[in-house]
Amino acid sequence: MKIGIILQSNNPEHVWNTLRLANALLKAGHSVRIFLFSEGVELEDIRDTDQFDVSKKLREFKDAKGVISACGTCLKARSKSESKVCPITTLNDMVKMIEESDKVLVFG
Numbered sequence: 297m298k299i300g301i302i303l304q305s306n307n308p309e310h311v312w313n314t315l316r317l318a319n320a321l322l323k324a325g326h327s328v329r330i331f332l333f334s335e336g337v338e339l340e341d342i343r344d345t346d347q348f349d350v351s352k353k354l355r356e357f358k359d360a361k362g363v364i365s366a367c368g369t370c371l372k373a374r375s376k377s378e379s380k381v382c383p384i385t386t387l388n389d390m391v392k393m394i395e396e397s398d399k400v401l402v403f404g
Contacts, residue, residue, distance in 0.1 A: 297333055297398045297399065298326070298329075298396060298397045298398045298399075299327065299397070299399050299400075299401065300328075300329050301314060301318060301330045301331070301401050301402075302331050302334035302390070302400065302401070303332055303333065303404070304333045304334040304336045305334075305354055306336065306342060308342050308345065308347075309326070309385055310404070311347055311350050312353055314403045316353060317401075318330060318362055319357055319362075320357050320359050322361070323360070326363045328357075328364070329362070329365070329393050329397070330357070330366070331366075331367070331389070332364065332365065332366040333367050334404065335404075336372065336377065337366045337370045337391070339354070340379055340380055346402055352354050354381060360383070365371055365384075365385040366379045366385065367385065367390070367402045368385060371384060376380030380388060
């Protein structure tokens with residue numbers, strides 16, 4: 297199954313749990329694409345803690361061939377030019393992800 301995830305949060309626990317689910321879906325044989333939107337584009341700025349190792353979960357996701365992209369407009373609104381962990385995309389790319397997904401989940 298193709299799963300699309302829209303992540304709109306920079307809350308470490310929300311992001312960590314979203315990545316945990318995405319990794320579990322990949323291990324179950326699904327394809328997963330995450331679209332970072334709103335505050336979600338701040339993903340790479342989240343500092344790891346003892347409870348929430350966000351960078352480790354993100355690395356697991358990328359290593360398992362999960363696809364992640366970030367809204368360019370949302371990055372620009374935060375004076376960010378690009379993300380180190382994923383390519384810049386547009387709302388049209390989000391629309392395409394939604395159209396191509398069997399299920400879409402939104403976390404925020």
